[in-house]
Amino acid sequence: MKPSINLTILFVLFILLQGCNTLYYTKTVNIEILEPGSIYLSPEHKKISVRYNNFNIGFNPAFADYYDGKNLATDSSELDNEASKIYFDLFMESIQKHQFFDEIIELEPNDYWNTVVVDTVSNYIKLKQDSTFKVKDSSNTNLERLAEIIDKFPPEAKSKNKTRFLHPKLGLYSEREIKTIADTTDTDLFFSFDFFATTDMMPYVQETTLGTELVRVMSYWNVYDLKTKLILYSRFKIDTVRWSAEAYNLKSLKQQLPPRRDAILNAADIAGSKFADFLVPHWTEVQRMYYTSRHTELIKTNNLVEENRWLEAAKIWKANVDNRNKNIAAKCKFNMALVCEIEGDFEAALDWVVQSFHTLGQKNMVHFANCQQYIKIISQRILDVKKIEVQFHDNKI
Numbered sequence: 001m002k003p004s005i006n007l008t009i010l011f012v013l014f015i016l017l018q019g020c021n022t023l024y025y026t027k028t029v030n031i032e033i034l035e036p037g038s039i040y041l042s043p044e045h046k047k048i049s050v051r052y053n054n055f056n057i058g059f060n061p062a063f064a065d066y067y068d069g070k071n072l073a074t075d076s077s078e079l080d081n082e083a084s085k086i087y088f089d090l091f092m093e094s095i096q097k098h099q100f101f102d103e104i105i106e107l108e109p110n111d112y113w114n115t116v117v118v119d120t121v122s123n124y125i126k127l128k129q130d131s132t133f134k135v136k137d138s139s140n141t142n143l144e145r146l147a148e149i150i151d152k153f154p155p156e157a158k159s160k161n162k163t164r165f166l167h168p169k170l171g172l173y174s175e176r177e178i179k180t181i182a183d184t185t186d187t188d189l190f191f192s193f194d195f196f197a198t199t200d201m202m203p204y205v206q207e208t209t210l211g212t213e214l215v216r217v218m219s220y221w222n223v224y225d226l227k228t229k230l231i232l233y234s235r236f237k238i239d240t241v242r243w244s245a246e247a248y249n250l251k252s253l254k255q256q257l258p259p260r261r262d263a264i265l266n267a268a269d270i271a272g273s274k275f276a277d278f279l280v281p282h283w284t285e286v287q288r289m290y291y292t293s294r295h296t297e298l299i300k301t302n303n304l305v306e307e308n309r310w311l312e313a314a315k316i317w318k319a320n321v322d323n324r325n326k327n328i329a330a331k332c333k334f335n336m337a338l339v340c341e342i343e344g345d346f347e348a349a350l351d352w353v354v355q356s357f358h359t360l361g362q363k364n365m366v367h368f369a370n371c372q373q374y375i376k377i378i379s380q381r382i383l384d385v386k387k388i389e390v391q392f393h394d395n396k397i
Helices: 002-020 079-098 122-129 139-152 175-185 250-256 260-279 299-306 310-318 326-343 346-360 365-392
Strands: 026-035 047-052 065-068 071-074 103-106 115-118 162-165 189-202 210-225 230-246 282-291
Touching: 026 326, 026 365, 047 079, 047 175, 079 103, 079 189, 079 210, 079 260, 079 282, 139 189, 139 210, 139 230, 175 189, 189 250, 189 260, 210 260, 230 260, 260 282, 282 326, 299 310, 310 326, 326 346, 326 365, 346 365
Parallel strands: 047 103, 047 189, 065 189, 115 162
Antiparallel strands: 026 282, 065 071, 189 210, 210 230
16 A cells, blocks of 8 residues: 555646646637738729639539538539639628738629630640640630639539630630729729639548538639739638537537528638638638746736736736846746737747746756747748738838
8 A cells, every 4th residue: 555655746846836837827818919911912002803603503413412421412602703702702801801901802703603614725735735836825724723613613604605715814704894894993902702612521530529611712813913914813712611520420419500501601701701811811810828927026917918008917917027036037038928919019929938038948848848839830920021011012001
C-alpha cells in the first residue's frame, strides 16, 4: 500500500506545483482586426458594376445527385437556382458593407432560361498550344476553366432555343456588350458572376457514430477592366461548409443536423460573404490570449479587461514590467503587446512580446510557445498593414 500512497502524494504535489505557476492563468478575448484582400485591385478602380450572370439555370444532371447516408438520391427541384441568388445577394451586401469602393452599380441580371452556352474556346486554346500554330493574343488563357465547366457540366438543354457562344477573350460577353457597359455605367471594373453550383452529401459511419453534412459551393467570376475592355481577373472557387454530429443511426443524425435545403442555402450565404472578403480589405473577429493574475497589484486588471478598459489595465501592467518576479514581468509585457495590437501600434506590440519572450526564454515552455505564436501573429499583421495601405492608397481606413 505504501508505494501507491507515495505515488498519490507525488501526483497531488505535481498538480499543486503546476497550479502555482501563474503562467497557466490565461483567458481569451475577441477583437476585430482589418485584414487585406487576397488580390490586388488598383486604388484607381473605385467605381464598379456587378451582374448576376449565372448560366447554370434549370436542371443540371451533373449536380442533381447527392448521397443521403450510403443511398444515392436525385434532387429535381433546381434548388441551386435559389441558392445562387442567395450567394449573389450576400456578396452584394458584404461588398457594400466593406465600403472599399466609392460606388457599386448592380446591373440587370442576364436570363439564361432559354439560352444554351456553347464553348468555342477549348479548340482555340489547343491550337494556340500547338507550336506550329501561332496566335498573337493570349488573353483567353483565364477562360480555360470556364470552357471546361461548359463542356463537362452543361445544364439540360430542353426548351432552350437561343445560343450564346463563349468569346475567346471576353467569356460570356461580346466586345459590343463590354463597351456598352463601360459607356453606360462609367465604372472602372465590371464583376460578372458567371457560374454557380453545389454538391452535397451526408456520410455516416455507424461504427464511429459520427456523421457529417457537407456542402461544396462552386462559383466562377470574371472581372473586367472597363478601360482596357479585357478580363482583368478570373476566379473559380470551391467553398466547403460542413456540420458534424454523433448519432446512433442516420435518422437520429438528421435530427441533429440542419435539413438539406437549409444547409445548401446557408452554405451559399457563407460563400457569398467569403468572396467579398477575398476581394477587398475587411473587418473580421479573431481570438487573442492574455494572462490573468491573482497578484495583489494585478488582480484589478482582471475586472478592467472584463469591462473593456484596456488602457487603464495597461497602466498597471506597465508599472510591473520590471517586477523582480520574472513570471509577473513576462506576463505584463505579453499583455502590453495585446494592448498595443488593440490600439493599432503593431511595432510596439512586437517589441513587447519579444521582451516577454526573452524575460523567461525557454524556462517555461508554455510561455515560450505563447510568445512564439504571438510573434508570428503580430509579424503577419505588420505585413498585412502594408498590403492594406497599398490597397487603400492613402485613403483613410
